[in-house]
Amino acid sequence: MIHYHPSIETLTDYAAGSLPLAHSLCVSTHVEHCQECQQQIRKLEMLGSHLFDQAGTHSRQLNHLKDRFFTQLEEHTLEENDIEKHAQEPNSNHWGDYNIPSSLRQFITKSYDDLTWLRLSPSFKIATLYNEEGGAQIALTRVKAGAHMPTHTHTGNEITLVLEGAFSDESGVYRQGDFINRDASHKHKPIVTKDAECICLTVLDAPIEFTGWFARLLNPIIRRYHPYSRA
Amino acid sequence: MERATILPAEEQRVTDMQSIAQHRDQAALARLFDHYVPRVRSFCLAAQPGANIMADDIAQEVMIRIWNKAHTYKPESASLNTWVFTLARNARIDYLRKNSRHQSDIDPEYLWRNVVDENADPFKDAQQKRDQERIQQGLDKLPSDQKQVLAKVYLEGKTHKEAAEELSLPLGTIKSRVRLALHKLTIYVKR
């Protein structure tokens, strides 16, 4: 049962296509698990289609564009086979113990195990999926059952999406599909539940700063893996 | 009956989609071109005023997708307008991420693909048309300040935060305008 959903503002920006892509990635992954948000987005897209329909039409002559389009149509026509192939791509991706959400398959072609994990402590690993130039850092964190995650505060917005397992902090317990959005002012001490390891998708708008004793050692490493710090 | 509320022109476009899927009917594609290309262009120009080349490119891309993906469109799961809107939205995102100063490798194709094609059934079909109707009628009655914010978010591609900055209003005001509008349209039912 999912308890933590993106806000209605976030869902609206997502349906409208105005949400930054890194955040859309988290919403999309949440939505794969969440019927409720699927319904919400369906309606928000309907609203979009009415606004789109009423957007007005510029009076510019389009004959030239139309002629060009139809002369080139052959080149753009996909063969039946191509269409089939394209449609089947995403289905064949079940490796190892876990199902990879389809939104993440552009970054994870095989399994979580095949990613390059950077071990930050005996129980805490991080794998960078993608660093947007001048934008967000998208990573997976993997924490052993029962382990504490390092205490940290953010210097920017952080979205966490639970992919596998569960963790808790002062405010609650978070399970598969839960979407947690924290701003810079939040300082938390997450602990992974004892029954299983926990894998989360995290999107950081700015590097996190660890505040614990051991975290002070980690900070330079984290910085090195964030685009802002390369300058 | 729900069916009666669908305009004949829209019915015609759905039929055109079927002719494209089944017979590669170029005349049908030409009719859809006349209807949708001006809308897709306006949609793009709302986000990037004056960017006519971009608008043409994206409109062409949307038409190519209609041509190649017509067979995947299911009238029971979404109206044609909604389907084309999602194509235009995704094509615009794709264009901007490839052509902007800060390019991104996050491929939007992976991020929205499953949202619209749910398993359709007759119950959902009727439900879908009711929602559709309510939204359309409600939209005409919205106060202009609420409609203005929706247009910023949907057509101009602004986030709530950017809309607030541009209108020199607090973010809270923008949020409450959108929430009010979504309530009136019965899109957002508080959970």
Ligand SMILES: [Zn+2]
């Ligand atoms: Zn949800």
